[in-house]
Amino acid sequence: MKKLTSIAMMAILLAPALAEAQQHRPGDRPSQSGQRPPSGGPGGPQRPPQPQPGPRPPAPGPSHPGGPGMRPPAPRPPVARPPAPRPPVARPPHRPGAGRPPNFRPIHRPPFQYPRGYSYRRWSIGGLLPVLFLSSSYYYDDWYGLGVGAPPPGYRWVRYGPDLLLVSLRTRRVVDVIYGAFY
Incomplete structure (x- = not known):
């Protein structure tokens, strides 16, 4: 793992130097800003101005953007589309507070046995149900x-x-409350 990390770091450090080396081709002259101006004062030799090379004709080779030294871009892999959404499960929609759903069917069940100290109370939305009724004996799973x-x-x-x-x-x-669900 350390070797792989050190090789990656070397590649990162050497990449700019390699890119600059590729930009300067043999026979190219450095820019005028890097040269000294010809001296014209006494005691110094005077040099005749050197002719500047004109624009180079395009080199023969494949015609693609970037010139002959560049490779064409690699083809991109096809973009994967996200999976299609799952179809909704066919069950009646639940809208709290809407009362009885349209396909509601009351069911006959044995009479409800209230715990000691409790009797029928008409619950409404927002009421706090006693903890006693949050147990498996009062849950309705059907x-x-x-x-x-x-x-x-x-x-x-x-x-x-x-x-x-x-x-x-x-x-x-x-x-939500559905009144008269059982008879």
Whole structure:
């Protein structure tokens, strides 16, 4: 791993020097800014001005952008498209607070046994359900048979007497009520 890292660092450090070496071809003269101006004062030799080379004719070779010293760009691989979205699951939509769904069917079940100290109470959205009812003996998992949608993650359908409540497990708040779900 250390060898690979050191080789990568060397390549990074040498890349600018190699690129500059490729830019200067043999026979090219350095730019005028790097040369001293001819001296014209006494005691110094006077040099005649040297002719500047004109533009070079294009070199024969393949015609592609960048000139003869450059390679054509490599073909790009095809871009992968993201997978198509999954089709929605065919189940009734759940809209909290909308009451009974259109395909709702009340179900006959045995009478509800209230715990000691509790009797029927008509729950409304926003109420806090006692912790006692957030247990598996009060959860209602046959939501498909009633024609209501599956509870969202973190929520459960809870049976309370003849009613079905959708409750948040984290806050114990009643999010939806379906009155008369059981007879």
